[in-house]
Amino acid sequence: MSITLTLHESAAERLAAQLPTPAALHVSGIVPSQAAAPYAPLAITATFVGAMTADFALILVDRSFLAAAGGALRGALPGGAVSAVDVLRPAMEQAAEAFDAGVLGELREEDAAGLLSDSHTAVFELRQSLAGDGGQTFGWFAVRVREHGTVQDIPAARAGQTSTVSSRLGLISNVEMALTVEIGRTRMSVRDALALEPGKVIELDRSAGAPADVLLNGRLIAHGEVVVVDQDYAVRITRILDVAEGIY
Numbered sequence: 001m002s003i004t005l006t007l008h009e010s011a012a013e014r015l016a017a018q019l020p021t022p023a024a025l026h027v028s029g030i031v032p033s034q035a036a037a038p039y040a041p042l043a044i045t046a047t048f049v050g051a052m053t054a055d056f057a058l059i060l061v062d063r064s065f066l067a068a069a070g071g072a073l074r075g076a077l078p079g080g081a082v083s084a085v086d087v088l089r090p091a092m093e094q095a096a097e098a099f100d101a102g103v104l105g106e107l108r109e110e111d112a113a114g115l116l117s118d119s120h121t122a123v124f125e126l127r128q129s130l131a132g133d134g135g136q137t138f139g140w141f142a143v144r145v146r147e148h149g150t151v152q153d154i155p156a157a158r159a160g161q162t163s164t165v166s167s168r169l170g171l172i173s174n175v176e177m178a179l180t181v182e183i184g185r186t187r188m189s190v191r192d193a194l195a196l197e198p199g200k201v202i203e204l205d206r207s208a209g210a211p212a213d214v215l216l217n218g219r220l221i222a223h224g225e226v227v228v229v230d231q232d233y234a235v236r237i238t239r240i241l242d243v244a245e246g247i248y
Contacts, residue, residue, distance in 0.1 A: 007098050008143045012124040015095035015141055021065050023128045025138055031125045033116040036140035043112035046092050050102015051219055053146045056092060057112035060139040084109060101218030120144050181235045182213040211238055
């Protein structure tokens with residue numbers, strides 16, 4: 001399976017798990033883009049820029065759930081006005097995390113017909129699980145990764161560039177980059193974030209003793225363990241990741 005196809009699917013599954021719908025969603029697989037085309041004019045789109053560049057479009061059959069989800073957020077946001085993009089941004093951000101470190105741009109309500117017509121776009125059907133049947137179509141999530149081939153294509157595309165890249169890297173070998181050690185993450189609502197105060201304990205998504213992530217300019221490159229050296233925190237590297245592992 002290619003790296004990009006795996007990332008497409010991972011992004012779709014992350015988004016389905018985060019959408020604030022009354023019933024659980026699941027990704028039923030890749031479908032022809034024609035199924036989503038009639039609903040494309042009211043799509044929610046965004047572009048992610050990081051180690052990879054990806055275009056997203058969320059196309060919904062029924063948008064009625066947005067009003068209920070917006071009402072739950074209204075009290076936590078200044079001004080009390082909650083739009084569709086406010087409600088859907090956390091889910092889009094969750095999808096973008098499949099592509100490692102980067103920045104998710106502004107969400108827009110616009111026609112996604114151009115994205116759907118691109119042969120490089122993967123369209124995943126999102127189905128809503130209902131009792132007694134196989135569920136019904138809730139919408140579609142379209143993903144396009146730009147200027148990146150499959151894992152098999154990458155070596156072939158770069159084979160003729162190896163010597164040139166090596167010589168160019170010598171020009172920037174003294175450039176400093178940010179090395180970050182991450183012991184865990186968590187997600188919280190705006191309401192919980194506003195309620196933070198000194199003494200508050202935030203539980204992370206990693207157990208005690210689990211390896212820490214070592215990131216170079218936001219990209220995962222290794223795992224390690226936190227140690228103390230001369231009263232300062234340090235990290236002992238326990239594993240260096242290869243390129244494919246660092247993508248996830």
